[in-house]
Amino acid sequence: MTSGSGIQIPSRLPLLLTHEGVLLPGSTVRFSVDSPRNMHLVSHRLLKGTSLKSTIIGVIPNTRDPEHDTDDLPSLHNCFEAQERTVVISASLLRLSFCRIGTAGIAVQVVGSNWPKPHYTLLITGLCRFSVTSLLKERPFVLAEVEQLDKLEQYTSPAGEGVTAEDGELGELSQKFHQAAIQLLGMLDMSVPVVAKLRRLLDSLPRETLPDVVASMIRTSNKEKLQVLDAVSLEERFKKALPMLTRQIEGLKLLQKTRKISPDTEKRVTNIFISLFPFSRVLLKFKKPCSLFDPSSLWIALPRFARLKKMPQSMPEYALTRNYLDLMVELPWNKSTKDCLDIRAARTLLDNDHYAMDKLKRRVLEYLAVRQLKTSLKGPILCFVGPPGVGKTSVGRSIARTLGREFHRIALGGVCDQSDIRGHRRTYVGSMPGRIINGLKTVGVNNPVFLLDEVDKLGKSLQGDPAAALLEVLDPEQNHSFTDHYLNVAFDLSQVLFIATANATATIPPALLDRMEVLQVPGYTQEEKVEIAHRHLIPNQLEQHGLTPQQLQIPQNTTTDIIGRYTREAGVRSLERKIGAICRAVAVKVAEGHRVPRSDASTPESPRRHWQLFNAAPPEMPIVIDHTALKDILGPPVFEMEVSERLTLPGVALGLAWTPLGGEIMFVEASRMEGEGQLTLTGQLGDVMKESAHLAISWLRANAKVYKLTNIVGGPDPLEGTDIHLHFPAGAVTKDGPSAGVTIVTCLASLFSGRLVRSDVAMTGEITLRGLVLPVGGIKDKVLAAHRAGVKRIILPKRNEKDLEEIPANVRADLDFVTTKNLDEVLNAAFDGGFTHPQLTSKL
Numbered sequence: 001m002t003s004g005s006g007i008q009i010p011s012r013l014p015l016l017l018t019h020e021g022v023l024l025p026g027s028t029v030r031f032s033v034d035s036p037r038n039m040h041l042v043s044h045r046l047l048k049g050t051s052l053k054s055t056i057i058g059v060i061p062n063t064r065d066p067e068h069d070t071d072d073l074p075s076l077h078n079c080f081e082a083q084e085r086t087v088v089i090s091a092s093l094l095r096l097s098f099c100r101i102g103t104a105g106i107a108v109q110v111v112g113s114n115w116p117k118p119h120y121t122l123l124i125t126g127l128c129r130f131s132v133t134s135l136l137k138e139r140p141f142v143l144a145e146v147e148q149l150d151k152l153e154q155y156t157s158p159a160g161e162g163v164t165a166e167d168g169e170l171g172e173l174s175q176k177f178h179q180a181a182i183q184l185l186g187m188l189d190m191s192v193p194v195v196a197k198l199r200r201l202l203d204s205l206p207r208e209t210l211p212d213v214v215a216s217m218i219r220t221s222n223k224e225k226l227q228v229l230d231a232v233s234l235e236e237r238f239k240k241a242l243p244m245l246t247r248q249i250e251g252l253k254l255l256q257k258t259r260k261i262s263p264d265t266e267k268r269v270t271n272i273f274i275s276l277f278p279f280s281r282v283l284l285k286f287k288k289p290c291s292l293f294d295p296s297s298l299w300i301a302l303p304r305f306a307r308l309k310k311m312p313q314s315m316p317e318y319a320l321t322r323n324y325l326d327l328m329v330e331l332p333w334n335k336s337t338k339d340c341l342d343i344r345a346a347r348t349l350l351d352n353d354h355y356a357m358d359k360l361k362r363r364v365l366e367y368l369a370v371r372q373l374k375t376s377l378k379g380p381i382l383c384f385v386g387p388p389g390v391g392k393t394s395v396g397r398s399i400a401r402t403l404g405r406e407f408h409r410i411a412l413g414g415v416c417d418q419s420d421i422r423g424h425r426r427t428y429v430g431s432m433p434g435r436i437i438n439g440l441k442t443v444g445v446n447n448p449v450f451l452l453d454e455v456d457k458l459g460k461s462l463q464g465d466p467a468a469a470l471l472e473v474l475d476p477e478q479n480h481s482f483t484d485h486y487l488n489v490a491f492d493l494s495q496v497l498f499i500a501t502a503n504a505t506a507t508i509p510p511a512l513l514d515r516m517e518v519l520q521v522p523g524y525t526q527e528e529k530v531e532i533a534h535r536h537l538i539p540n541q542l543e544q545h546g547l548t549p550q551q552l553q554i555p556q557n558t559t560t561d562i563i564g565r566y567t568r569e570a571g572v573r574s575l576e577r578k579i580g581a582i583c584r585a586v587a588v589k590v591a592e593g594h595r596v597p598r599s600d601a602s603t604p605e606s607p608r609r610h611w612q613l614f615n616a617a618p619p620e621m622p623i624v625i626d627h628t629a630l631k632d633i634l635g636p637p638v639f640e641m642e643v644s645e646r647l648t649l650p651g652v653a654l655g656l657a658w659t660p661l662g663g664e665i666m667f668v669e670a671s672r673m674e675g676e677g678q679l680t681l682t683g684q685l686g687d688v689m690k691e692s693a694h695l696a697i698s699w700l701r702a703n704a705k706v707y708k709l710t711n712i713v714g715g716p717d718p719l720e721g722t723d724i725h726l727h728f729p730a731g732a733v734t735k736d737g738p739s740a741g742v743t744i745v746t747c748l749a750s751l752f753s754g755r756l757v758r759s760d761v762a763m764t765g766e767i768t769l770r771g772l773v774l775p776v777g778g779i780k781d782k783v784l785a786a787h788r789a790g791v792k793r794i795i796l797p798k799r800n801e802k803d804l805e806e807i808p809a810n811v812r813a814d815l816d817f818v819t820t821k822n823l824d825e826v827l828n829a830a831f832d833g834g835f836t837h838p839q840l841t842s843k844l
């Protein structure tokens with residue numbers, strides 16, 4: 001079927017002459033076949049043929065009255081004067097000199113039956129137009145020589161190709177047609193399969209195929225379809241099909257207008273409501289139940305209301321229908337809150353609620369400002385990405401407050417069933433609506449702020465992919481008619497403001513990530529944490545525990561102690577928990593003091609309001625938490641400043657790692673013993689990290705002479721007669737990535753040279769076999785982690801210098817950054833007094 005000029009249909013086609021319907025290219029039509037000639041075509045050609053070619057037939061539509069059909073050949077349809085100039089073919093095969101148009105189609109299904117009389121049913125998909133040039137034979141079925149009129153490639157080329165705006169009038173026509181088709185789709189219910197199919201086709205097919213496809217799908221008479229079929233020129237085809245499409249749109253508009261609820265319907269619905277929901281809060285609040293629904297949902301609910309009224313309550317279906325209708329009644333179809341957005345107030349509110357996070361707050365304000373200027377803003381969906389406890393959820397809550405909207409959090413962590421998002425079909429026992437519809441029912445308005453928490457932790461299972469269901473929810477082009485399986489009526493989600501949060505982008509499904517604007521929320525510095533604790537966490541916790549600042553005081557150095565010795569995290573969640581623990585302990589003391597009032601409580605012997613006094617007498621207020629009290633309440637410190645202690649042996653170096661929970665310091669330890677030159681790696685390492693270790697050893701062996709590295713017996717090859725063991729502590733945690741390269745080299749250089757790595761240095765960077773240092777990610781989080789751990793010098797790749805700008809000035813001032821291009825520079829910076837100085841230059 002393929003030739004030099006593209007895909008070709010066979011030049012000789014058997015003709016199916018039918019008066020049942022009109023097959024247009026791109027559409028699929030079912031034909032019932034019972035005339036002898038057509039029956040022969042099926043039995044002799046379609047059922048006997050074995051090749052794809054033999055399933056292609058020509059379908060010639062016929063406008064003649066089927067009542068008078070005989071075994072004579074029906075009249076052929078003429079492309080110029082369809083009705084008048086029809087000619088009976090059997091008169092003479094050769095007299096057919098004018099154009100007869102049909103559609104070549106591929107028979108995709110043949111079904112035979114003997115009842116009530118023998119016949120076949122064919123399912124045929126139209127491929128392209130053809131014209132009959134001559135008839136070759138008449139029996140047992142008609143065979144004709146044909147000429148192909150349409151190109152077939154258009155169905156295989158992607159949307160967007162083909163007719164474009166540059167094509168003059170044709171381009172304009174196609175543009176108009178496309179827009180009208182989109183308008184029509186907007187008025188239809190997406191849950192109807194044919195509508196969804198039209199939407200898919202509109203997105204995927206090139207524009208020149210649209211007149212045929214749309215004319216076959218919308219309501220058109222056979223005569224109109226024939227007009228489209230006859231229009232061989234593309235321009236004419238658009239001109240013929242456009243009025244049909246416009247007519248359909250106008251008709252729908254009229255229908256929607258007349259479907260507005262009449263006073264009669266209003267009365268009927270109110271009566272039904274009174275009988276079904278006598279004490280419903282809906283009735284108490286709204287006198288007119290009709291106003292609760294939008295017209296389309298009311299028309300779906302009404303028959304069910306009527307059915308429920310007649311149903312005995314003992315019927316199992318009663319409870320199902322009742323639950324469904326309860327949901328229909330409670331959903332906020334038409335109810336929304338009014339946005340009260342004032343950017344200046346929003347700025348103050350965000351600043352009051354959250355300390356630091358300047359970049360994030362700036363972007364959120366920009367977003368809100370655009371919303372204020374253009375209320376019908378579609379997208380983007382903001383996605384806050386950062387370690388736990390850095391305030392992502394709480395910023396989402398503040399956005400809802402600034403807009404004066406309801407807030408609802410949907411936890412997506414671990415969700416692995418798409419019906420969690422989209423609900424179960426009502427045919428299932430125990431079916432329920434999905435979380436989106438449930439959330440709307442909970443908040444009771446159709447324009448809340450929905451926080452999709454932990455989108456990176458969505459799962460996948462045999463029950464479908466919830467991320468795919470979320471795509472429809474988040475796509476502003478589609479979510480105006482979101483259909484929950486349980487509800488089975490489209491609900492408009494376009495007013496809902498979606499915000500997502502995640503710990504890392506790597507595990508967010510790419511299609512979902514593509515629909516969101518990612519805003520990074522990095523961890524906090526020690527100073528920021530102290531400020532957050534004193535401005536927000538302590539007052540909040542005091543309030544939650546019923547305490548006042550007159551009863552409990554936590555000085556700044558105690559907070560610093562909690563941050564440094566009891567928590568090690570990027571966010572402030574553990575810090576908040578520890579403050580909570582202090583509040584609980586103090587609350588007990590305060591409550592005890594209230595119950596046993598002592599006459600001498602106000603004149604204690606010791607002027608210091610000390611925690612230890614508690615056991616002796618009710619404490620004097622305020623209770624100040626000092627180091628001793630802290631130790632009593634929280635126990636001994638969990639984290640010590642272990643860095644300098646652990647770097648006291650050769651073969652230990654300190655690296656920096658990035659995890660979704662923020663930056664971390666990471667020790668690398670190495671030891672050597674007599675052996676055969678084997679390398680053992682432990683600490684749950686990924687493949688990339690193992691490769692880094694091999695790279696490091698190879699580089700050191702290659703450069704052993706330059707750096708005077710020796711093996712156990714003092715030989716020149718460090719690995720000769722030596723086994724090496726490299727260990728990455730915190731063995732239970734899986735580690736991977738190339739950024740430990742420089743740390744492994746430093747650790748091994750220390751082992752082979754017997755020299756100590758500086759006790760205050762941490763490093764990160766990928767290495768190459770030639771000894772160059774390549775940039776890595778997560779610099780800000782890593783630097784903050786090093787700062788938390790009390791490191792003073794940080795060795796970084798040269799090309800990461802730009803990332804230092806993001807680091808807060810006070811942290812930068814505390815640290816000495818050494819940026820390096822090659823391993824020689826790394827070693828010189830990592831050891832006191834340098835290592836040695838061979839010259840290696842990087843062109844990277």
Ligand SMILES: Nc1ncnc2c1ncn2[C@@H]1O[C@H](COP(=O)(O)OP(=O)(O)OP(=O)(O)O)[C@@H](O)[C@H]1O
Pocket residue numbers: 353354355356357386387388389390391392393394395453501502503532536537571572573576
């Ligand atoms: N910059 C800040 N200013 C004031 N409070 C903050 C700040 N950052 C975090 N918090 C407080 O820390 C607590 C934890 O924050 P939140 O629950 O928003 O964290 P999260 O980033 O959403 O964490 P997760 O990823 O685990 O959901 C909240 O009580 C919040 O008020």
